[in-house]
Amino acid sequence: MVSIVEYVFDQAERTPDTAALLSEGQTTTYAELVGQAGRLGCALLSVAPPGGHQVVGIAAETSLSAHAGILSIWAAGAAYTPLNPHHPLSRRLELVERAGVDTLIVGPEALNDLDAFLSQAPRPLTLLLPELEHQTALRAAHPKHRLLFAPDLPPAPLPHAWRYVDPQALAYLLFTSGSTGTPKGVPITHANVGAYLEHARQAWPLQPGERVSRTFELTFDLSVHDLLTAWSSGATLVPLTRRDRLSPGRFILEHQLTRFFCVPTLAAAMARHGQLPPGGLGTLKSVLFCGEALPMGVARAFARAAPRAELFNLYGPTEATIAICARQLTPELLNQGEGSAPLGEPFAGHEAVVVDQEGQPQPTGEPGELWLRGPQVFAGYWKDDARSAEALAPGAFYRTGDRVVRDERGELRFVGRLDTQLKVRGHRIEPAEVEAALARALGHAQVACLPFPSEPRAADHLVALIAHPTELSPSAEQALRQRLLAELPAYMVPERLLALPTLPQNSNGKLDRRALALYLNTLRE
Template identity: 40%
Template sequence: MARRSVRPPPSPAPGHPTVRSLADAWRSGVFKSPHQSALQVDGASISYRELDERARSIAAAISQADPTGAPVAVLGQRSLDAYLGVLGAVLAGRTYVPLHPGFPVDRTGGMLRRSGAATLVVGPEADEVARPLLESHEGALAVLFPTRRLPEWSASSGMGLRLDARVIATTPHVETPMVSDESIAYLLFTSGSTGMPKGVGVSQANVSAYLSHAVSAYGYSPADRCSQMFDLTFDLSVHDLFATWMAGACLCVPTKRATIAPAKFIRDEEITAWFSVPSSAMLMDRMRTMKPGAYPSLRISLFCGEALPASVAQKWSAAAPNSTVHNLYGPTEATIAITSYEWTANSGSGAAVPIGRPFPGHEVAIVDTSGCTVGEGQRGELCLAGPQVTPGYWNDPERTAASFVVLPHSSDRWYRTGDLVEWSPSDGLIFHGRIDDQVQVMGFRVELAEVDAVLRAALHTESVITVSYPAGPAAEALYAFAVRDGDQGGEAAALATCREVLPPYMVPKQVFFIDHLPLNSNGKIDRAALSKTLEGRAK
């Protein structure tokens, strides 16, 4: 077919990154706002200067405990320890690897091992997982407890140094080492279709390009009070932490419970800058907390991670009358977010808000299966090129080669997103879902095949299929269908097995037993048809 460019009109000249690393972004905040609060967590407020002092102690302890430069894993959520762990790793010039205390131990253990981390920072909220994790870890691992004495269990769990708050505080500070643009700033794991989570390493250059754009585009300043809704294992949290800190603003951390019903948090903390998945807004609406004018303090609201329904943007805009509303899009492989669209009352009438235009310095191409660009108004796979496109999958050249490609007639390196889009001259990119069986549940990426594999083993049958519900790009939950085949385990046992090996958002809500799995015209199991049957049945 004729090749026709559907690249957007030229963007403004790409701004030179104003920072070169996550450490630079942090130091920018310390310089701008030394005496202001950098972090509010667990009822405490900590100034930039104090947090810098404490994080530099952690960095020094990391450098001393493991001089090899290996990554630093951080097992914690919504605690001072977790943020100190991230900052300590950053200031030690290390890759940080966030691990979730709520995920199954085996899954987390696999990530820890594959990351090659030689140091682990543990928050008190993660003790229950940390103990079995360390007991099953092969090899030595230095473990830091940033705000407390060594817990009793730590002495008998695994090998390696154990450092408590007192030892960490007395470690002489070291200069923050220079890091190269190519060095990996953070390493995250996402669901993988073969049953093994995929590691994505994001370089200092990638994240610096993102932050330099985001902080200026959204006008972050020291006066801002920014929400921290995303778990640290979700790459959108990197925006929360480092866009806030680069600007010298205050990062406000809601409790885990407040993340499910954040209305009071936004009002009490007078949040000015909001960032969440659209599901959070939908849940707030269902709890009747989206009354017009409810959130006058907000000046900017960003949504990312799943499709943003226009109705939700409309309600949010009414509830936050002083705020602009932006829909961001971006896979982890292209660093946090890479396109955006500002929603206004005059935006088109489509059901979902467009994902808009790429950030300056980036290019998009929409291609068919052979990699050739499709015509305007036609749907195709979205490919991305530019400084935010990451080096590839962690220690996985095969998968990297499959997804990071050179397109015909282009010498650039492109990331094939697997997302189906079309280009509209007025709105930019319009998102139409996935070309494979990956779905988003509350913004979390899930490969349905990974859940299928666990259920097949648990139910002792090949005839199992997992679907997301509601059908479409933004799902609330997963459901499974299985063909009952003689003596197999029941629903309760299968779901209990899922909870042992999968993170909570990947565990189906129900298993339905049916006579046969329906096939579509291609002879494949028809997930969409099954998802439709859930209307009125899903609990």
């Protein structure tokens, strides 16, 4: 199997002057991308601790530092963990500790609170700042940290021998919302990613010069699909900023994108805001959806807007490396009715079985939990044996927690969750983590967090319900929201905070989430 690093470096030799990245008006060729990755890779090796790096932080999002940084980390034999500059400082510092990060690559997006980050970091760190000239004052203010600016980076190119990467080495470490209130670390190896890329390049081929979207933040593993499918094919990656994601239809046209990949919630928002006029997205050749249930009505609207494009619905948890099932949305399928699109079948070499509570296979038409097995499936959570034991079944199967059914055509269809996990605009959220932050902010545990609308895998936002004798004043609500934003990413902060005198309980004295969901539904009527 060709390593994911070698795919990109070989492509750079074939098309050195082709645009590899177009970000916020700045074009980077393949030669420039690989050159910057080489300099950063040399710098990483020069500052490696004894035993080498294991996990390097990426404090960047759409800049060259983010994209070349990932390649450099892989070439230096390490893995990356993204530290989203828009997430709370406390959360980023927590992930630095959880991942054991000693070195970070920092882009211009992370400069706003860099001084505070360095001041609060609990131990010395090495920072590579490839897009920043010498900052004497910053270096003097933080003598315990080692800061390397653009002039400090070695000019040496990346040796050819660095292209080999151990397949069993870690490629990236992502942290997802955790049911205990602590994020779960999902380690994915180069072998996992290589197995996915081998399938993706055949299933959704790209031609040199095509333009590919990147709607996903680096904390979302679907971003890895965009990077590697584009750069292993000579295509141009075009990331969307947060501002661009407000008008993706206009972005597609302005940048003449040929492939668009997004969560269904973004596609639904495009439909609501008139960004999917029939025939309006004629440059698109392929459209991919993943991350949550895809309503058939949304898929049909996109098909009408992009009549030249092939549409696909992908499915896969982070633990199974990006996506592990897919279904092409043919015209015949799109005309079959409402509901959500089928998940398709697992990729070659993988297994997907629907089982009952005893782990026994369910017959066609009977819902059960989806278990996955194959070369893309991870080996267990980061330094968490207890959670790993819960998630992995005998025979190296991963228990997804997703409730599915195999229909009469043999296709998998999503039914719901076996637990309380939610999907909001494609982000995986454990309500317990949000509720723990609410309880800390309020000083009591009588809180609940629910999706709205009530579909747990395609919610638009979160609603918090709080036991409180009176309605919260606007100032109190704003203060509470600010407390939450200091701990949680914005997508995990409830958009509405509703006060009730008491929260309902079931016969066992536990929080009655069903009653609360029914209450929220009355607010829609």
